[in-house]
Amino acid sequence: MLVQFLLSVGLLAASFAAASPPADNAESPADAVESPAETVESPAAAVTSPTWTLRYRFVPDQKLRYRNTEDVTLDATQGQIRKVDVTSIEQRRVFTVSSVDAAGAARLAMQYEFVRMQSQTNEFExxxxxxxxKPDEIPPAFRNTARQLKGSAPRFFISSLGSALKETNSTAGHEPAAKAVARAGNVTVSNKETEPATGNVQQAVAVSPTKKTEAADASNAVTFLMPLPEHPVAVGDTWREIIPVSVRVTEEISRQINILRTFRLESVENGVAKISFRSSIEAAVKSPTMRSQLIKATPKGTLTLDIERGVMVKREVRYDESVLDALGPNSVVLCHGKGTEELLDETATEAAAD
Structure with a gap:
């Protein structure tokens, strides 16, 4: 099967959704602050440097249209058997802001304008x-995806820092939602055709009052927006987030692994911030089999943010990982590819629709 990873990430997305071994003196997840991103270091702090407060700035009735493309190749070899899975995804999504409170927290609904998916294994068609x-034209492997996409309008409740929120009885009326534990995927090698990984579409689950969907909403909000730092930052400053992922150890036992995603403000030109990010797995993961399940969970990439408008303009994600002995002795699994998510203006959206 293909690697299937439910982002909490990109990255996107999507996603969705880029989306790590901590340093020796890194804080444990329990020590992390509740804000979606924690500033790690500020090399520019010793000198006077300009700083920027980075925020998403939502406006009621605002419509944000994004086009996302992703092409990923998973190449697995075990002995004389080689399996190459190539997946391509294109999707256009519209996020409509229904309300914004005094703190900048927004409620949004998302709709798919268009989704296209392609999957190929080795020499198979x-x-x-x-x-x-039309319904009778949809390949059997994608029929469940088609049902999920039809008529859905998932909703998000997001802070100006990009974190998922949940309603509370506090003065603010909300607090950060608990991060969902994403599920890693398995890698196998055989001469059989792989079913398309329909989970690669950047899905979102609609808000409901049940506890079951609360964590899912948090995960989907993370795949929609990457976190911004709580405090002003200068060029060179970094911040990070921790993403929990469930990895299968045996058929009955799973283990939670933390992905550390680190962001760095690279530059600010003409009011546009360029932010890089990288991901890594905590150092305690030694098993090649477990690491292979996370091969798509550690992308690198860049995020472009219009500071004045408070809008993500572009997100680029790159995959380039390899794991030796992931499937046993003399085996190797390679993953490489890229994804791009771009904001579309009205003119670009109309052209894409044509």
Whole structure:
């Protein structure tokens, strides 16, 4: 099967959703602050440098249209058997802001304008799905995805820092939602065709009053927006987030692994911030089998933010990982690819629709 990873990430997304071994003196997850991103270091603090307060700035009735593309190749070899899975995804999504409170927290609804997915294993014919297909034209492997996409309008409740929120009886009326534990995927090698990994579409689960969906909403909010730092930052400053992921140890036993994603403000030009990010797995993970399940969970990339508008303009994600002996002796698993998510203006959206 293909690597299947439910982002909490990109990255995106999507996603969705880039989305790590901590340093020797890194804080444990229990010590992390409740804000979605913690400033790690400020090399520019010793001198006077300009700083910027980075925030998402939502406006009621605002519509944000994004086009996301992703192409990923998973190449697994065990002995004389080699399996190459290539997946491609294109999707256009519209996020509509319904309300914004005094603190900048916003409620948004998301709709898919278009989704296209393609999956190919070795020399087998590609399997293709897109949302313009009639029901009898949809390949069996994608029928469940088609049902999930049809008529859905998932909702988000997000802070100006990009974190998922939940309602409370506090004065503010909300607090950060608990991070969902994402589920890693398995890698196998055989001569059989792989079913398309429909989970690669940046899904979102609608808000409901049940506790079951609360964590899912938090995960999907993270895949929609990457976290911003709580305090002003200068060029060179970094901040981070910890993403918990469940990895299968045996058929009956799973283990939680933390992915550390570190962000760095690279530059600010003409009011546009360029932010880089990288991901890594905590150092305690020694098992190649477990590391192979996380091969798509540690991307690198960049985020472009219009500071004045408070809007993500572009997000780029790159995958380039390899794991030796992941499937046993003399085996190797390679993952490489890239994804891009770009904000579309009205003109670009109309052109894409044509």
């Amino acid at each position: 590609p399997v293709v799905f897109d949302t313009t297909m």
